[in-house]
Amino acid sequence: MALNLIELDSPVLRMSATPVTDFGSRRLVRLAEEMDELRIEEGGIGLAAPQVGISERIIIVEVPDEDFVGIPNSPSIPPTVLINPEIIWESEEYIKLPEGCLSLPGMMGNVMRPSIIQVQALDLDGDAISIMADRWFARVLQHEIDHLDGILFPDRIENSSELWYVEHADLNDPIWNHNPVIQEIRENLNKNEPGESRTA
Secondary structure (H helix, E strand, O other): OOOOOOOOOHHHHHHHOOOOOOOOHHHHHHHHHHHHHHHHHHHHHHEEEHHHOOEOOOEEEEOOOOEEEEEOOOOOOOEEEEEEEEEEEOOOEEEEEEEEOOOOOEEEEEEEOEEEEEEEOOOOOOEEEEEEEEEEEEEHHHHHHHOOOOOOOHHOOOOOOHHHOOOOOOOOOOOHHHHHHHHHHHHHHOOOOOOOOEEE
């Protein structure tokens, strides 16, 4: 199969995805591999099956070994496939940070999310996985799990003034000035080198 990102107006992006049942199958393994290849090709740190037109509860996430704007010193997480993931707990502490999305090229927005979550999921063989995630890992997981429920990040933004468009983002790009938390962190870290654009 040759995977591509689907158009924003595709109904699949707004559907509640179907749970996976064919654990260990060649189809599922191949789908996960091709999703990861597309994610890397598109420069994303996460991808959900609905984004490629497949209404199944599959996501792949990664936190590269680099400094992320807003949450410095986030530990890296290798590419990880999660099947039928479910958030079973979230912290009372919330943080608002900018997000982008491969399905919404050029759009960014300030999204408020719990800072720590616990996720239960299955791996490709159907074995149980329990994850306690914080910092950027928690945010990427929440963003991708939203896709499985037909939710896009602008749906979580109450004020349209907190949405904006960019052609390219790096650590020195003025787009980060849309968020006062980021502005303060940037000043404290005194970063001068641009970072690679990565979107969820």
